[in-house]
Amino acid sequence: MKLFSKLIGVVALLALTACGGGGYFGDSPISGAPGGEAAGSADPNSVAYFNQTIGDRVLFVVDEHTLTSQARATLDDQADWLLRNMEFNILVEGHADEQGTREYNLALGARRAASVQTYLISRGITSGRIRTVSYGKERPIEICSAESCYSQNRRAVSVISAGPGA
Amino acid sequence: MTRYLRDIFFALAALTIFVAASPVQAQSNSGPLRIEITEGVIEPLPFAIPEFIAGSSRVEDAASDITRVIAADLAGTGLFREIPRSAHISPITSFDSPVQYSDWQAINAQALITGSVSMEGGQLVVRFRLFDVFSQEPLGSGLQFVGDPDSWRRMAHNVADQVYERITGEGGYFDSRVTFVAEEGPKNARLKRIAIMDYDGANVQFLTDSRSLVLAPRFSPDGQSILYTSYETGFPQIYLMDLGTVRARVLDSQDGFMSFAPRFSPNGRSVVYSLETGGNTDIYLMDIASGRRTRLTDSPSIETAPSFSPDGSQIVFESDRSGSQQLYIMSASGGEARRISRNAGRYGTPVWSPRGDLIAFTNQQGGRFHIGVMRTDGGEERLLTSSFLDEGPTWAPNGRVIMFTRETAGADGAPAIYSVDISGRNLQRVSTPGMASDPSWSPLLQ
Numbered sequence: 001m002k003l004f005s006k007l008i009g010v011v012a013l014l015a016l017t018a019c020g021g022g023g024y025f026g027d028s029p030i031s032g033a034p035g036g037e038a039a040g041s042a043d044p045n046s047v048a049y050f051n052q053t054i055g056d057r058v059l060f061v062v063d064e065h066t067l068t069s070q071a072r073a074t075l076d077d078q079a080d081w082l083l084r085n086m087e088f089n090i091l092v093e094g095h096a097d098e099q100g101t102r103e104y105n106l107a108l109g110a111r112r113a114a115s116v117q118t119y120l121i122s123r124g125i126t127s128g129r130i131r132t133v134s135y136g137k138e139r140p141i142e143i144c145s146a147e148s149c150y151s152q153n154r155r156a157v158s159v160i161s162a163g164p165g166a
Numbered sequence: 167m168t169r170y171l172r173d174i175f176f177a178l179a180a181l182t183i184f185v186a187a188s189p190v191q192a193q194s195n196s197g198p199l200r201i202e203i204t205e206g207v208i209e210p211l212p213f214a215i216p217e218f219i220a221g222s223s224r225v226e227d228a229a230s231d232i233t234r235v236i237a238a239d240l241a242g243t244g245l246f247r248e249i250p251r252s253a254h255i256s257p258i259t260s261f262d263s264p265v266q267y268s269d270w271q272a273i274n275a276q277a278l279i280t281g282s283v284s285m286e287g288g289q290l291v292v293r294f295r296l297f298d299v300f301s302q303e304p305l306g307s308g309l310q311f312v313g314d315p316d317s318w319r320r321m322a323h324n325v326a327d328q329v330y331e332r333i334t335g336e337g338g339y340f341d342s343r344v345t346f347v348a349e350e351g352p353k354n355a356r357l358k359r360i361a362i363m364d365y366d367g368a369n370v371q372f373l374t375d376s377r378s379l380v381l382a383p384r385f386s387p388d389g390q391s392i393l394y395t396s397y398e399t400g401f402p403q404i405y406l407m408d409l410g411t412v413r414a415r416v417l418d419s420q421d422g423f424m425s426f427a428p429r430f431s432p433n434g435r436s437v438v439y440s441l442e443t444g445g446n447t448d449i450y451l452m453d454i455a456s457g458r459r460t461r462l463t464d465s466p467s468i469e470t471a472p473s474f475s476p477d478g479s480q481i482v483f484e485s486d487r488s489g490s491q492q493l494y495i496m497s498a499s500g501g502e503a504r505r506i507s508r509n510a511g512r513y514g515t516p517v518w519s520p521r522g523d524l525i526a527f528t529n530q531q532g533g534r535f536h537i538g539v540m541r542t543d544g545g546e547e548r549l550l551t552s553s554f555l556d557e558g559p560t561w562a563p564n565g566r567v568i569m570f571t572r573e574t575a576g577a578d579g580a581p582a583i584y585s586v587d588i589s590g591r592n593l594q595r596v597s598t599p600g601m602a603s604d605p606s607w608s609p610l611l612q
Contacts, residue, residue, distance in 0.1 A: 065445070098573075101514040101528050101557045102381060102604070103427045103440065104484065104491055106402065107447035107468040110424055114445020133401050134424060134442070138379060143353040145554070145575035 047088075047160050050081050058116065060154040062099070065111035067119060075116060078158055079123035089163035092116045094134040097150035102136060109134030109156075116156045129163060199277055199298035199305055201245050201334045210247035211333065213240060214275035216258040217251070218292070221284025228315070229283035232292060232322040236279065238366065239326035239340040243567075244592030246333075249275050261293060270299040277305070279329060290315040294325045296332055306332045319368055320611070327610075337564040340365060343608040344560075344569065345383040345392050346583060348372060349601035353579060360394055362409070365562075365607065367597030373412055382558070385608045386430050392606070393417075393428040393437060404428040404439050406454065417452060418459070427470050431498075432478045438462070440470040449483055451498075462500035473517045473525075474498065475542075482506070482516040482525055482542075493527060495542065506544035515558050518542075520609070521565035524588065528557040528570075537570045539588055550590040554579075558603070563610045569596060571603040 041048040050056060056078075058071035067075065082088065094113030096105035113132035121127050142149035201211055215237050220229035240246040256269040261282035270278050281294035293310040297303070309328060311321045320341055327338025348361040348370075357376035360383050363369055374380055374396070381402070383394040391408050398405075398416075404425045407414035417437060418425040424447075428439035431451075441450045441459075449463045449472045463469040467487035474481055475498075482495050488505070491512040496503035507513040511531025518525055522542075529536040529549060535556040540547040555573040562568070566588055572595075573581040581603040583596040596605070 098555065098579075099533075100530070101471070101484075101491075103470045104468060104486075104514050106424070106426050107440065107442060107470050110442045110447060111445045111468070117445075131422060132445070135379075138356070138381070140354055143577040143579075145577075145579060 045081075045085055050078065050085075050158075050160055054078055054081055056159070057155045057157040059151060060112055060156070062097075062150075062154065063108065065108065065115045067115055072119065075119050076123060079120050079125055082120070082125050082129065087163055088160050089129045089131070090120075091159045091161055092120075092130060092132045093139075093157045093159060094132065095139060095153055095155050095157070096137045097153040098137045098140065098145065099150065100137065102138075105136035106134050107136075109136045112154075112156045116158065120158075199301065199333055210241075210245055211276050212247050212249050212274055213277040213279060213329075214249045214254060214270055214273070215240075215279040216254060218281035218283050218294070219258065219261050221282060221291075225283045225285055225290070228290065228318050232283055232318055232325070233281070235319055235322035235366075236281075236294075236326045236329070239323060240329060242366070242594070243330070244587060245330075246277075249273055261295075265297055267297075267299055267302045270297075275299050277329070277333060279325075281325065285315070286312070288315075289313060290318055290321065292318075292321045292325060294328070296329050319364060323364075336566060337610070339562040339564045339567065339607075339610065341611050342563050343385075343389070343611065344583070344596075344605050345373075345385055345608070346598070346605040347380060347383065347603045348598070349581060349603060350376070353577060360392070360407075361602075362392075363598070370599055373407060373409075374414075382427065382604045382606075384429050384606045387432055387434045387609060389608045389611055393430060393439075395426040395428065402426050404437065406437075417454070417457075418450075427472065429473055431474050432476055438472040438474060438481060440472070449481070449500075451500075460500070462496070463503075471515045475518050476520055476522045482518055484514045484516060491530075493525070493544075506540065506542065507547075508544050509547055517559050517561060519561050519565040520563060524565070526559035526561060526568050528559065537568060537586065539568075548588075548590065550586050550588070551584070551593065556584075558605070560605050560607045562607055567592075569605040569607060571605065573603070 041052050054077040055074045058074050092113040094109030096108045117130045117132050140153045142152040218229040218233045220226040237248050241248050253273045256266045258280050276299055278297040278299050284291045289312050291312050295308040296305045298305045311324050313321055323340035326340045330338040342365045343362055344365055345362045348359045349356050351357045358380050359376050360373040360380050362371050379397040381395040383392045385392055394405055395402050396405050402424045403419050404417045405414045406417050424442040426440050428437050437452045440447050446466055447468045447470055449469045451460045451462055465487055467485055469485045472481050472483040479498055480495050481498055484491050485494050491514045492505055493507040493513045493516045494503035494505050511529050513527050513529055515528045516525050524539045526539050529538050534552055536549040537551045537556050537559050538549040553572050554575040557571050559568045559570045567585055569583055569585045571581050572584045573579055580601045583602045583605045585596055586593045
């Protein structure tokens with residue numbers, strides 16, 4: 001697991017220099033990453049700050065795509081960061097837990113990603129800076145078959161990528 | 167890949183009926199040797215299959231393998247039971263020598279299958295006869311199959327299909343393939359590849375590498391191509407792959423839109439699928455040749471998993487327009503839909519039977535998943551399986567058996583392909599080299 005965290009850190013750096021968007025492993029590179037980029041997280045304009053201090057993800061209730069008040073608070077901060085850092089775009093990845101059929105979960109993840117997109121647009125982010133994708137139940141981050149894991153997997157993750165201004 | 171291509175394009179060089187020793191009257195299943203599948207078979211029919219006679223030492227292994235595959239096909243249905251060779255009384259030493267019916271009656275073999283295997287002009291020749299032991303007469307004519315020696319498995323499946331058809335009166339399904347998703351790696355970093363295999367798990371070939379996440383391949387009605395969903399561009403889009411060339415092309419690649427859940431129309435010329443725009447998923451139809459797209463549903467709810475009726479006139483799909491996932495049928499041109507699922511829980515992944523009579527589906531209730539079937543009006547619903555996670559049924563070519571994905575729970579949870587017959591019996595795990603999901607059964611091969 002430790003090696004995995006390190007790998008995530010490395011991949012995150014690579015992803016920053018590449019033009020991001022839609023890597024195979026979707027959210028895992030820049031997002032998540034406990035202990036990933038400790039050095040940069042103090043800088044409020046760093047990607048590490050976005051991922052860890054603000055939080056790159058919001059969680060959803062079972063089979064729901066409406067945003068909780070906690071999710072809206074996170075997205076308010078994400079919007080502020082994006083307004084300060086115009087050189088970045090985001091890819092919002094919608095995910096579902098494993099309690100559902102494959103196709104339905106793809107559609108549900110798309111709804112969740114769109115909820116985030118719509119909210120960020122309402123906070124002043126231009127739509128051209130936000131793309132969405134759904135992974136359905138294909139990319140769980142927690143792997144137990146219990147609500148403690150499911151609640152973490154029902155998520156929409158805002159993955160930072162280099163924008164046209166970068 | 168050459169072997170695979172040969173198999174795909176394998177055509178029986180000759181299929182000859184040769185007249186059995188005595189003229190046959192009872193071809194039309196009038197004798198007592200008969201299984202009515204619809205009545206629900208509890209006691210499998212005992213059959214004997216002595217090793218096929220090898221015409222030369224060169225084909226001894228082939229004769230042994232072919233006999234084994236035929237026996238496995240029949241016993242695997244749950245409708246037949248093989249009487250072990252150790253119980254046989256009279257050995258078969260010549261394909262043409264008369265059958266000692268009393269010796270087979272004595273061990274209660276109701277069906278006797280004899281055969282021979284030889285090489286003639288570089289081609290493998292498989293002959294067989296089927297006997298109704300208690301009526302003391304052949305059931306149908308003897309047949310011979312001639313083909314490339316590499317196609318011996320297909321020839322064995324052809325024999326088994328003939329036996330199955332003569333005894334049950336139903337179409338066979340052994341000479342068929344299954345495309346599926348082969349999976350590897352831990353649950354939070356799964357790698358997936360599109361793969362194809364014989365229906366019994368033999369001859370596995372991988373059709374994509376694991377660089378891109380791929381989902382849910384679906385066979386074309388002619389068995390020559392597949393549809394699937396790939397994240398090759400970073401976004402899920404539907405692809406069409408020709409199985410002869412193993413080349414794929416994207417079908418719907420509108421930037422920023424997800425397309426998924428594709429299936430062919432019965433004539434193979436169009437694809438029905440889901441397209442997501444702005445978070446909303448609806449069902450579309452695309453003409454493959456022109457790429458022209460027609461929208462079939464227009465609703466803020468999730469409409470997905472469409473499947474055509476075999477006559478092409480209707481489409482069954484799932485929608486949560488009522489507040490939860492349920493099954494609906496609409497005209498193939500869209501418009502009003504009628505709900506057909508009525509019982510407890512959520513319903514998804516409907517698939518129309520190739521016979522047209524039933525719809526298979528995934529049902530989710532009480533924290534468990536079930537594969538079930540219902541009539542097209544929603545009546546006579548039967549749940550066939552139950553587990554932590556069963557989903558994604560696909561029909562055997564004869565509409566009598568269903569394969570599906572079963573995934574176990576927990577951090578080590580792993581998917582596998584299972585089969586079950588439409589009475590809910592004969593649940594079996596299908597042999598695959600590793601984890602496997604999303605099976606799609608081909609039509610009978612040509």
